[in-house]
Amino acid sequence: MTDAPGDRPGRTSGPRQEEEATGMSKEQIGRFLARQGILIAFVLFIIGFTLANNRFLAPDNIMGVIRSSAILGVMALGVTFVVISGNLDLSVGSMMSFSAIVVLDLHDAIGPGLAIPAMFAMTLALGAFNGFLVGYLKLNSLIVTLGMLSAIHGLTLTYSGGKNMDIADKEGTWFGVFGQGTILGIPVPILIFALLAAILGTVLAKTPFGRKVYAVGGNGVAATFSGIRRARVVFFCYLMSSLCVATAGLMQASRSLGSQNTVGQGLELEVLAAIILGGASLMGGSGTIFKTVIGVLILGFIQNGLLLVGLQFYVQYVVTWIIIILAVWLDIAAKRGRLLSAIA
Amino acid sequence: MTEKPPVLRLENIVKTFPGVRALDGVSFSVLPGEVHALMGENGAGKSTLMKVIGGIYQPNEGRIFVDEKPVVMATPLESKAKGIVFIHQELSLAEELSVAENIYLGELPRKSFGRVDWATLYARTNEILGKLNVGFDARTRVGELSIANQQMVEIARALTQKAKAVIFDEPTASLTDAEKVVLFDVIADLTANGVGVVYISHRMEEIFKMTDRISVLRDGQYRGTLVTAETDQDEITQLMIGRSLDLTRNDRHSELGDVALEVRGLSCGHFYRDVSFEVRRGEVVGFYGLVGAGRTEIAETLFGLREPSAGTILLDGKKVRIHSPADAIAHGISLVPEDRKTQGLVLGMNCRDNMTLPQIDDLTAGPFVAEGAEVAIFDQYRDRLDIRTPSWRQIVGNLSGGNQQKIVIGKWLSMHPTVLIVDEPTRGIDVGSKSEIHNLIRDLAAHGYAVIVISSEMPEVLHVSDRIIAMYHGEMIRTFTSDEVTEDNLIQAISGDARDGAMAAAAQGA
Structure with a gap:
């Protein structure tokens, strides 16, 4: 919390480092490795995959990776706000399933033009509920959103009766544009991801709200002492998260014009993995949208590379877990090094 | 031996x-x-x-x-x-x-x-x-x-x-x-x-x-x-x-203006009871007492962090209700808190962002933060308070304690408050910065601020205050003017040794 990894401009090695005369260089190397370890590992991965399969760096493969990462990426953009504010959102996976099921069902009932805003409203209500519990009632975000993960799953199954949801007339709807369309040859999911990243990146970096998100996550007490209404900031972070989830649900539903109840299952962990890979701290106060995008792409390329070298799809669940552990460990190692130097 | x-x-x-x-x-x-x-x-x-x-x-x-x-x-x-x-x-x-x-x-x-x-x-x-x-x-x-x-x-x-x-x-x-x-x-x-x-x-x-x-x-x-x-x-x-012995008593009185803050019969559970005082523009009022005497809790109440159980707060003669720091700031009350690292600063943020945090909603151009205006504010208070940092981009956690405290003070001065409360302004700060901050507090009074100083260090309270309120176990024991206060009578008042006598004296003086 004291020291975020260098995401704010102008981070230099401060007096603290300079004061430690003994073992400084060794410590600095350690910190560098801890901070850049993921990037180094990523480069090694790329080299290995390219040697193993020359299709890995082909343009169509790269485009394919970005496209298939877009849904995860959109979700990660919203969760980045929550993580920087010092909280977690584990409910995004099942919330995305909910969005996809609801919008597909309403598509046939009231038409896509009404189904989309209705689905957004319902998903935002779930996000607002998260935000109310964590922000205003000050409940632990891990407990709240873990509970919501389960509760929303139950809600989705109740809504669908446990059945897969499909659009009846797949030929006669424009609904597929969000998942399948292209504009100027670029797939729409990539455009949505890029546009949303640009907008939310600006919100986070350039607006008063973004500044308050960093302050609340960096030191919530000091933020309160500065007149910031912490609960409100946290509330809007969850709202932002659910807005992104609704968008991702729309993209998911549109891509296949049908959905299972469990389409988003496990995505909450991949989202967190991507954010941590980008270098945000789970302690809050650090991270950027740009870094999250990088994290999403690293995760996408690693998973793609594993497929290309011939590993089974299911292996990536294990690999994702390994990546999360590695990233969290590096985050803690970097932090611990700094904490120790502050005390001793 | x-x-x-x-x-x-x-x-x-x-x-x-x-x-x-x-x-x-x-x-x-x-x-x-x-x-x-x-x-x-x-x-x-x-x-x-x-x-x-x-x-x-x-x-x-x-x-x-x-x-x-x-x-x-x-x-x-x-x-x-x-x-x-x-x-x-x-x-x-x-x-x-x-x-x-x-x-x-x-x-x-x-x-x-x-x-x-x-x-x-x-x-x-x-x-x-x-x-x-x-x-x-x-x-x-x-x-x-x-x-x-x-x-x-x-x-x-x-x-x-x-x-x-x-x-x-x-x-x-x-x-x-x-x-x-x-x-x-x-x-x-x-x-x-x-x-x-x-x-x-x-x-x-x-x-x-x-x-x-x-x-x-x-x-x-x-x-x-x-x-x-x-x-x-x-x-x-x-x-x-x-050498701070010769600084014991404040001899720099500013010209007193109107009453800026008046507190009447303020109580808060077992923390403090029936506290009444006023602070004029240009005046520094010191609160002195042992830890647990209720001083910090009074500051927290004035700043909207703690709800009082009874009593009224008047600003410029008008009764106000303060339920949050945001309310307090809107009414022109600022607090430099007791613990700058946990309450005063976001240590991982840079100097400029910390300083402009309370007014970030007002420093905008369209929907965006006006970073140029932020830098201008930072520069102004860096010069005025002599904050030593290579750049506004410096992460606050890397500054010395004295410079960190000046960032907190700058943060609140840039809000142009009516009432400035400083709680333990020089805790953990080296001697040089201490006297700078003491001089600054006197300067602020001279510029017409109403200042409340809470401190556990007697030389500090004696040095900066025009009046000193001695507290013991949540009660105001006595108010001293800087002419009548001595180390002895102040110690007696806050240790409760001469509580009854002091209260009698205070009653006579009233």
Whole structure:
């Protein structure tokens, strides 16, 4: 919390480092490795995959990776706000399933033009509920959103009766544009991801709200002492998260014009993995949208590379877990090094 | 002095923290059988020194000797193993366990199969308790004891260990007179057995009664050792306060304007009761009292962090309701909080962003933060407060304590408040920055701010305040003007010694 990894401009090695005369260089190397370890590992991965399969760096493969990462990426953009504010959102996976099921069902009932805003409203209500519990009632975000993960799953199954949801007339709807369309040859999911990243990146970096998100996550007490209404900031972070989830649900539903109840299952962990890979701290106060995008792409390329070298799809669940552990460990190692130097 | 070698000796101990030299070449020794007082103001380095001895901090330079053998106290356990025992101000007992279990924790006498030998345990404990002449027995649950009795348990625990040196940190703070007598007997017992005792206290009376020698620290430096029998209170004070002695009283009065803040009958649960005062523009009002006297809680109420249970707050003669810091800020009240690291600053953020945080909603161009305006504000207050930082981009956590505090002050000055409350403005800050901040507070008054200063450091309160409100246990005991206040009458007022007399005097004065 004291020291975020260098995401704010102008981070230099401060007096603290300079004061430690003994073992400084060794410590600095350690910190560098801890901070850049993921990037180094990523480069090694790329080299290995390219040697193993020359299709890995082909343009169509790269485009394919970005496209298939877009849904995860959109979700990660919203969760980045929550993580920087010092909280977690584990409910995004099942919330995305909910969005996809609801919008597909309403598509046939009231038409896509009404189904989309209705689905957004319902998903935002779930996000607002998260935000109310964590922000205003000050409940632990891990407990709240873990509970919501389960509760929303139950809600989705109740809504669908446990059945897969499909659009009846797949030929006669424009609904597929969000998942399948292209504009100027670029797939729409990539455009949505890029546009949303640009907008939310600006919100986070350039607006008063973004500044308050960093302050609340960096030191919530000091933020309160500065007149910031912490609960409100946290509330809007969850709202932002659910807005992104609704968008991702729309993209998911549109891509296949049908959905299972469990389409988003496990995505909450991949989202967190991507954010941590980008270098945000789970302690809050650090991270950027740009870094999250990088994290999403690293995760996408690693998973793609594993497929290309011939590993089974299911292996990536294990690999994702390994990546999360590695990233969290590096985050803690970097932090611990700094904490120790502050005390001793 | 004795021929015997010291049981504990420190040589040129240096301990630095980022931006602070907490101990600057401190040497100090304790002879067997002596009581050696360690004195110094708050922040002089006493507790840092104790943490070095106790193995909690590692010194950057210097050596520690036990029985003239060089030792390294890498952990608290090592310190304990070398025969150094601490009696802390803050107790560290397991409340759910019995007195006996607490005393012998980790070394319970055993029977076969690892079973605890309760009979022996209770017998041994009662023997020690008998020596201490206390009114409870070995089986009593510690949680049921008064704080004073819990302290006696700590002392009993120390007695069971083969101590070479015992360090008492403000041991009489919560003891009654009768309990003090017992404590002094215990100390006499220890010294008779050749144990060296370090005695940390602010109470002169006890120092003269109990100790053989007195060592004084000031601003992390060792100022000298006096033989108790050959010195007097003045000499000690001189060493402790040093050059700040001539700063004792505020002689810079600003021109007083209208009443900016008026508080009538404000109460908040058991924290404070029936507090009434006013602060004029151009005036500095100091709040002085012991920790727990309710000063910080009053500040928190004025800043919307704590709801009062009764009373009214008037700003410029108008009654206001303050439910949150945002409300307080909107009404022109600012608070420089007690703990700048946890309450005042987002340490991982840069200087500029910290400074403009309270007004970030107003510093906008369209939907965006107007970064140019932010930098302009930062530059203005960097120059005015002489904040030393290479750039606004510097992460606040990397600045020295004094510069961090100036960032917090700048943050609130840039809001142009009517009332500025500063809680412990110079805690943990080096001497140079201290006097800068004191001058700044006077300057602010001269510019028409109404300022409230809360401090536990008497020289500070005396130096900056036009009026001083003495608090004791949540009550205002007396209000002094800077002409009538002396160290003596202020100490009496806040320690409750002369409570009734002072209240009578205050009633007469009213």
